[in-house]
Amino acid sequence: MKEAADYPHWYDFTHPAPELLKKAVYGLPEFYRSEIASANLVANPGCYPTSAILALAPAVKADLVYPDIIIDSKSGVSGAGRTLSLNTHYAEASDSVSAYAIEGHRHLPEIVQELQSLNPKNALSVTFIPHLVPMTRGILSSCYARLKEGKIAEGARGRDELKQLYADFYKAEPFVKVVDMPPQTKHTWGNNFCLIYPTLDLRTNRLVVISCLDNLVKGGAGQAVQNMNLMLGFKETTGLEALAIYP
Amino acid sequence: MKEAADYPHWYDFTHPAPELLKKAVYGLPEFYRSEIASANLVANPGCYPTSAILALAPAVKADLVYPDIIIDSKSGVSGAGRTLSLNTHYAEASDSVSAYAIEGHRHLPEIVQELQSLNPKNALSVTFIPHLVPMTRGILSSCYARLKEGKIAEGARGRDELKQLYADFYKAEPFVKVVDMPPQTKHTWGNNFCLIYPTLDLRTNRLVVISCLDNLVKGGAGQAVQNMNLMLGFKETTGLEALAIYP
Amino acid sequence: MKEAADYPHWYDFTHPAPELLKKAVYGLPEFYRSEIASANLVANPGCYPTSAILALAPAVKADLVYPDIIIDSKSGVSGAGRTLSLNTHYAEASDSVSAYAIEGHRHLPEIVQELQSLNPKNALSVTFIPHLVPMTRGILSSCYARLKEGKIAEGARGRDELKQLYADFYKAEPFVKVVDMPPQTKHTWGNNFCLIYPTLDLRTNRLVVISCLDNLVKGGAGQAVQNMNLMLGFKETTGLEALAIYP
Amino acid sequence: MKEAADYPHWYDFTHPAPELLKKAVYGLPEFYRSEIASANLVANPGCYPTSAILALAPAVKADLVYPDIIIDSKSGVSGAGRTLSLNTHYAEASDSVSAYAIEGHRHLPEIVQELQSLNPKNALSVTFIPHLVPMTRGILSSCYARLKEGKIAEGARGRDELKQLYADFYKAEPFVKVVDMPPQTKHTWGNNFCLIYPTLDLRTNRLVVISCLDNLVKGGAGQAVQNMNLMLGFKETTGLEALAIYP
Numbered sequence: 001m002k003e004a005a006d007y008p009h010w011y012d013f014t015h016p017a018p019e020l021l022k023k024a025v026y027g028l029p030e031f032y033r034s035e036i037a038s039a040n041l042v043a044n045p046g047c048y049p050t051s052a053i054l055a056l057a058p059a060v061k062a063d064l065v066y067p068d069i070i071i072d073s074k075s076g077v078s079g080a081g082r083t084l085s086l087n088t089h090y091a092e093a094s095d096s097v098s099a100y101a102i103e104g105h106r107h108l109p110e111i112v113q114e115l116q117s118l119n120p121k122n123a124l125s126v127t128f129i130p131h132l133v134p135m136t137r138g139i140l141s142s143c144y145a146r147l148k149e150g151k152i153a154e155g156a157r158g159r160d161e162l163k164q165l166y167a168d169f170y171k172a173e174p175f176v177k178v179v180d181m182p183p184q185t186k187h188t189w190g191n192n193f194c195l196i197y198p199t200l201d202l203r204t205n206r207l208v209v210i211s212c213l214d215n216l217v218k219g220g221a222g223q224a225v226q227n228m229n230l231m232l233g234f235k236e237t238t239g240l241e242a243l244a245i246y247p
Numbered sequence: 248m249k250e251a252a253d254y255p256h257w258y259d260f261t262h263p264a265p266e267l268l269k270k271a272v273y274g275l276p277e278f279y280r281s282e283i284a285s286a287n288l289v290a291n292p293g294c295y296p297t298s299a300i301l302a303l304a305p306a307v308k309a310d311l312v313y314p315d316i317i318i319d320s321k322s323g324v325s326g327a328g329r330t331l332s333l334n335t336h337y338a339e340a341s342d343s344v345s346a347y348a349i350e351g352h353r354h355l356p357e358i359v360q361e362l363q364s365l366n367p368k369n370a371l372s373v374t375f376i377p378h379l380v381p382m383t384r385g386i387l388s389s390c391y392a393r394l395k396e397g398k399i400a401e402g403a404r405g406r407d408e409l410k411q412l413y414a415d416f417y418k419a420e421p422f423v424k425v426v427d428m429p430p431q432t433k434h435t436w437g438n439n440f441c442l443i444y445p446t447l448d449l450r451t452n453r454l455v456v457i458s459c460l461d462n463l464v465k466g467g468a469g470q471a472v473q474n475m476n477l478m479l480g481f482k483e484t485t486g487l488e489a490l491a492i493y494p
Numbered sequence: 495m496k497e498a499a500d501y502p503h504w505y506d507f508t509h510p511a512p513e514l515l516k517k518a519v520y521g522l523p524e525f526y527r528s529e530i531a532s533a534n535l536v537a538n539p540g541c542y543p544t545s546a547i548l549a550l551a552p553a554v555k556a557d558l559v560y561p562d563i564i565i566d567s568k569s570g571v572s573g574a575g576r577t578l579s580l581n582t583h584y585a586e587a588s589d590s591v592s593a594y595a596i597e598g599h600r601h602l603p604e605i606v607q608e609l610q611s612l613n614p615k616n617a618l619s620v621t622f623i624p625h626l627v628p629m630t631r632g633i634l635s636s637c638y639a640r641l642k643e644g645k646i647a648e649g650a651r652g653r654d655e656l657k658q659l660y661a662d663f664y665k666a667e668p669f670v671k672v673v674d675m676p677p678q679t680k681h682t683w684g685n686n687f688c689l690i691y692p693t694l695d696l697r698t699n700r701l702v703v704i705s706c707l708d709n710l711v712k713g714g715a716g717q718a719v720q721n722m723n724l725m726l727g728f729k730e731t732t733g734l735e736a737l738a739i740y741p
Numbered sequence: 742m743k744e745a746a747d748y749p750h751w752y753d754f755t756h757p758a759p760e761l762l763k764k765a766v767y768g769l770p771e772f773y774r775s776e777i778a779s780a781n782l783v784a785n786p787g788c789y790p791t792s793a794i795l796a797l798a799p800a801v802k803a804d805l806v807y808p809d810i811i812i813d814s815k816s817g818v819s820g821a822g823r824t825l826s827l828n829t830h831y832a833e834a835s836d837s838v839s840a841y842a843i844e845g846h847r848h849l850p851e852i853v854q855e856l857q858s859l860n861p862k863n864a865l866s867v868t869f870i871p872h873l874v875p876m877t878r879g880i881l882s883s884c885y886a887r888l889k890e891g892k893i894a895e896g897a898r899g900r901d902e903l904k905q906l907y908a909d910f911y912k913a914e915p916f917v918k919v920v921d922m923p924p925q926t927k928h929t930w931g932n933n934f935c936l937i938y939p940t941l942d943l944r945t946n947r948l949v950v951i952s953c954l955d956n957l958v959k960g961g962a963g964q965a966v967q968n969m970n971l972m973l974g975f976k977e978t979t980g981l982e983a984l985a986i987y988p
Contacts, residue, residue: 068451070391072319074344074378077584084578090571090587091630095382095836097321098431099389099457102446125451129389131321134382135342136585142346142376144317144391184345190931199349204315204372210346324831331825337818338877340831342589383832437684437739492684492739562945564885566813568838568872589876591815592925593883593951596940619945623883625815629836629875636840636870638811638885678839678873693843698809698866704840 001109010106026114027227029236030054030173036230044227047219048073048107048130051141053114054176054194055211058169061118064152064162065145065207071111071128072142076135076185079215087132094134105130138185139219140212147205159200162207166198174237175218175226188214192222192240248356257353273361274474276483277301277420283477291474294466295320295354295377298388300361301423301441302458305416308365311399311409312392312454318358318375319389323382323432326462334379341381352377385432386466387459394452406447409454413445421484422465422473435461439469439487495603504600520608521721523730524548524667530724538721541713542567542601542624545635547608548670548688549705552663555612558646558656559639559701565605565622566636570629570679573709581626588628599624632679633713634706641699653694656701660692668731669712669720682708686716686734742850751847767855768968770977771795771914777971785968788960789814789848789871792882794855795917795935796952799910802859805893805903806886806948812852812869813883817876817926820956828873835875846871879926880960881953888946900941903948907939915978916959916967929955933963933981 001007004018015021025032025039028050036042045053052071059065077093086092087100108128116124152161163178170176175192183195194213201208213219222240229236248254251265262268272279272286275297283289292300299318306312324340333339334347355375363371399408410425417423422439430442441460448455460466469487476483495501498512509515519526519533522544530536539547546565553559571587580586581594602622610618646655657672664670669686677689688707695702707713716734723730742748745759756762766773766780769791777783786794793812800806818834827833849869857865893902904919911917916933924936935954942949954960963981970977 068315068393070317070319072317072389072391074321074380076342077588082580082583082585084580084583086576086578088584089576089578090582090584090628091576092433093584094571094588094628094630095323095384095436096431096433097380097382097385097387097459099387099429102429102448102455102457104448104450125453127391127448127451127453127455129455131387131389133321133344133380134584134588135344136588137342138344140344140346140378142319142378144319144374146315182346182349184343186339186343189342201349201351201374203351204374206372206374208349208374208376210349212344324835329827329830329832331827331830333823333825335831336823336825337829337831337834337875338823341818341835341875341877381831381835383835489736562809562887564811564813566811566883566885568815568874570836586927589817589878589930590925590927591874591876591879591881591953593881593923596923596942596949596951598942598944619947621885621942621945621947621949623949625881625883627815627838627874629838631836632838634838634840634872636813636872638813638868640809676840676843678837680833680837683836691840695843695845695868697845698868700866700868702843702868702870704843706838 001113006109010109027223028053028114029226029230030170030176031057031114033230036227037233039231042227042231044224046107046110047075047079047139047213047215048105048128048141049110049114050219050223051139051194051211051213052111052128052143055141055143055196055209056115057118058166059145059198059207059209060115062151062165063119063122063148065147067122067124068145069124069126070144071126072131073128074131074133074140075215076133076138078136079139093132097131097133099129099131101130135185137189137214137216138212139215140185140210143209143211145207147200147207155202162198162200166196170196175240182210183212185212185214188212188218190214190217192218192226194218248360253356257356274470275300275361276473276477277417277423278304278361280477283474286478289474289478291471293354293357294322294326294386294460294462295352295375295388296357296361297466297470298386298441298458298460299358299375299390302388302390302443302456303362304365305413306392306445306454306456307362309398309412310366310369310395312394314369314371315392316371316373317391318373319378320375321378321380321387322462323380323385325383326386340379344378344380346376346378348377382432384436384461384463385459386462387432387457390456390458392454394447394454402449409445409447413443417443422487429457430459432459432461435459435465437461437464437492438489439465439473441465495607500603504603521717522547522608523720523724524664524670525551525608527724530721531727533725536721536725538718540601540604541569541573541633541707541709542599542622542635543604543608544713544717545633545688545705545707546605546622546637549635549637549690549703550609551612552660553639553692553701553703554609556645556659557613557616557642559641561616561618562639563618563620564638565620566625567622568625568627568634569709570627570632572630573633587626591625591627593623593625595624629679631683631708631710632706633709634679634704637703637705639701641694641701649696656692656694660690664690669734676704677706679706679708682706682712684708684711684739685736686712686720688712742854747850751850768964769794769855770967770971771911771917772798772855774971777968778974780972783968783972785965787848787851788816788820788880788954788956789846789869789882790851790855791960791964792880792935792952792954793852793869793884796882796884796937796950797856798859799907800886800939800948800950801856803892803906804860804863804889806888808863808865809886810865810867811885812867813872814869815872815874815881816956817874817879819877820880834873838872838874840870840872842871876926878930878955878957879953880956881926881951884950884952886948888941888948896943903939903941907937911937916981923951924953926953926955929953929959931955931958933959933967935959
């Protein structure tokens with residue numbers, strides 16, 4: 001987040017070096033590739049923001065949707081880190097689903113800041129609710145927004161246009177794949193891909209985008225390596241084409 | 248569903264006895280208790296509709312929200328039945344989350360029909376997306392809608408009013424509990440309860456309701472027993488008072 | 495355990511009230527029903543010993559096997575209790591199996607003491623290795639011992655004799671079931687049964703017994719209630735007749 | 742298996758080309774590296790035999806143990822293949838453990854044949870019981886046998902000697918690791934290693950060896966690639982140093 005004043009509310013601490021905030025670049029290579037390459041300080045995005053921003057960016061940037069946006073995310077347990085807590089005890093987490101941080105998750109402002117910057121005139125109203133799911137890795141985000149009229153074709157043809165728009169948007173990206181079927185998080189196990197499935201709910205004229213990634217790779221250390229490659233002038237995909245798995 | 252004409256589209260068959268549709272009562276005791284008690288034919292609700300309708304009914308009936316409604320549901324694998332398919336194979340379903348039936352799940356019309364009947368003037372626009380989660384039992388539905396202005400207090404006080412409205416709505420119900428913390432599906436393992444947590448996203452003035460139940464009990468055979476008890480004049484809770492198994 | 499002197503080695507503490515050890519009754523109703531009924535102090539058995547002792551008792555008591563006994567047990571994560579540790583963190587425990595306490599688990603002396611008391615002349619040599627399995631509840635013990643010659647019939651007829659011997663041994667027991675197929679722990683989910691499948695490996699003339707139970711019920715609180723019922727003169731099965739939850 | 746006559750009993754079919762059996766080499770590179778390199782036909786070992794044979798070979802070959810051997814194996818669900826069956830349905834397989842094929846698993850003769858060939862004079866008596874565990878990948882085998890007297894030192898020093906013997910046995914092997922702590926299957930997720938932990942139960946003078954591997958890699962396709970590399974004269978580890986994961 002760029003505003004030091006927002007840190008106490010969202011992160012429960014005062015930023016110790018607010019002068020650095022202006023120099024930091026948001027480490028999402030899909031949007032800030034050249035800035036990252038010349039940066040001294042890169043803020044690695046959270047796992048939820050990576051999945052949500054990549055899912056919604058093409059539609060927000062193209063001004064396809066009204067500002068009311070719902071992001072319903074489902075995360076595996078490793079998203080909570082290795083710190084021990086009752087929530088991550090096997091007997092609590094297994095065979096159960098729950099929502100949490102309903103009153104405002106710390107990743108929300110990051111999501112809003114980045115999406116808003118893609119379309120500054122359209123003041124967004126985003127609700128983001130994370131859920132804990134009994135699996136080790138993976139995040140799946142389901143995103144919902146109402147289509148503005150007249151932006152893309154009506155009916156099934158609109159779906160095709162939408163997919164084309166997403167495919168074009170990410171066509172040069174090595175780690176974002178626009179897919180033709182709803183993806184599952186297992187498809188991203190241990191790799192650095194974000195899979196995105198954009199579609200329309202034709203009955204209600206609503207955009208629905210499903211995205212998924214491995215929170216420990218594209219949503220974590222993998223993306224950090226991708227940024228490091230850019231900063232050091234290496235090939236962006238170095239070390240990210242096949243990965244060991246643990247846990 | 249009440250209209251025979253809708254069956255081929257949603258269920259892929261022509262209703263064989265359309266004359267019975269008028270006599271059938273929708274088996275949600277919370278809304279049709281007296282009709283069920285005198286009915287000869289009761290249509291047991293699906294698992295998704297039970298969780299979604301109970302979550303949204305108080306708000307829709309009180310006309311608190313605009314008609315744009317998102318229902319994002321997460322179901323365990325037993326929701327798919329015992330039929331063998333690759334989707335329910337352990338190695339496919341474990342450690343993974345996915346969305347499915349995005350273009351229109353067969354439970355959607357049932358949800359719309361029942362919510363609409365609670366507030367006929369407000370034509371609803373509902374998107375319902377089910378997800379498959381790696382657990383055996385349980386459904387958690389996260390429901391989103393924007394609040395109409397002036398219906399309840401602003402700010403945190405609105406949350407309290409909302410909870411009171413839900414608590415009043417269900418105060419006589421033996422199997423619906425309005426809870427103070429976001430519930431998890433494990434809390435309903437093996438019992439006939441539907442747990443409902445209504446709250447507000449104050450930043451966006453949006454209603455968020457989380458509900459959960461065991462799809463094989465309140466969302467399945469348990470509710471069928473509840474209806475049978477009503478039809479036969481037994482005490483409604485007979486055979487349904489077993490405690491939760493936890494964890 | 496009956497000897498105060500053994501406590502420091504196995505349990506890492508000096509027994510604070512060794513005079514009570516003589517008065518304590520081992521709370522396995524299948525063997526000490528009358529003693530429990532008149533006892534003031536009952537030691538509730540561990541989950542592993544309950545499964546292992548019930549599995550082997552009929553064969554040891556009938557002197558069917560040589561003293562070399564292997565007990566290979568598989569336990570769900572709740573066996574480790576609610577204390578937080580890395581071993582019980584979801585991301586560590588899920589999708590993985592491991593052996594632990596290979597150099598001597600604290601439940602071993604309890605198993606040996608009770609089995610030995612059923613056949614004091616045959617000095618047992620027991621190896622017991624527990625394993626952690628990715629499930630919440632349940633213990634399955636696989637027990638192995640070589641048959642003494644001439645005790646039961648050879649070949650398939652021996653299997654039948656063995657099953658009959660086990661069935662007779664437990665015929666009056668409300669919570670032990672000798673079953674005809676290898677059981678799975680899910681069959682005991684939430685109930686107070688111990689299921690036992692005795693058979694022979696005919697090629698090697700070896701006894702193989704598979705037993706399973708819910709470590710939180712028959713292997714835990716359920717058995718404690720069973721003992722309490724006996725001590726207070728209630729019907730032994732009071733509060734323990736709930737059906738299995740399956741799946 | 743080398744004897745055509747054994748096929749109907751163990752595999753339920755008559756071998757269609759018995760003349761080829763003599764030419765086939767058993768594809769365990771740790772024992773038949775040079776034969777594999779010059780073979781035209783290699784029989785890829787099953788997943789259970791790989792884990793069991795590698796665990797016991799050093800002890801059997803060194804004549805450390807009596808012929809009574811117990812192998813208790815725990816396998817993830819992918820061991821059953823992709824064929825649909827109720828056993829592999831998520832709702833059946835999750836949260837449960839069971840033994841199966843107790844009367845004789847088809848992998849047993851392969852295990853006996855190979856172990857026996859390492860020490861032909863000591864007629865082995867092997868009981869092998871496989872178990873189904875709720876995880877996708879992985880096999881852990883726990884192996885038990887009584888030590889012959891005088892072969893290695895008594896007490897804790899014997900443990901060290903045993904570990905040294907195993908370490909020496911496998912010191913040139915790229916994919917077998919003798920480890921100092923009991924391993925868990927998750928350590929082998931997606932890689933071609935077999936991890937082996939040999940130790941002694943000092944109270945009973947018994948050898949206990951725990952081995953684990955990924956049944957889809959070292960216990961399956963990974964080992965097949967290793968054999969192919971040998972047959973084609975490639976570096977043995979080619980393509981096996983980092984692997985994609987699915988499922």
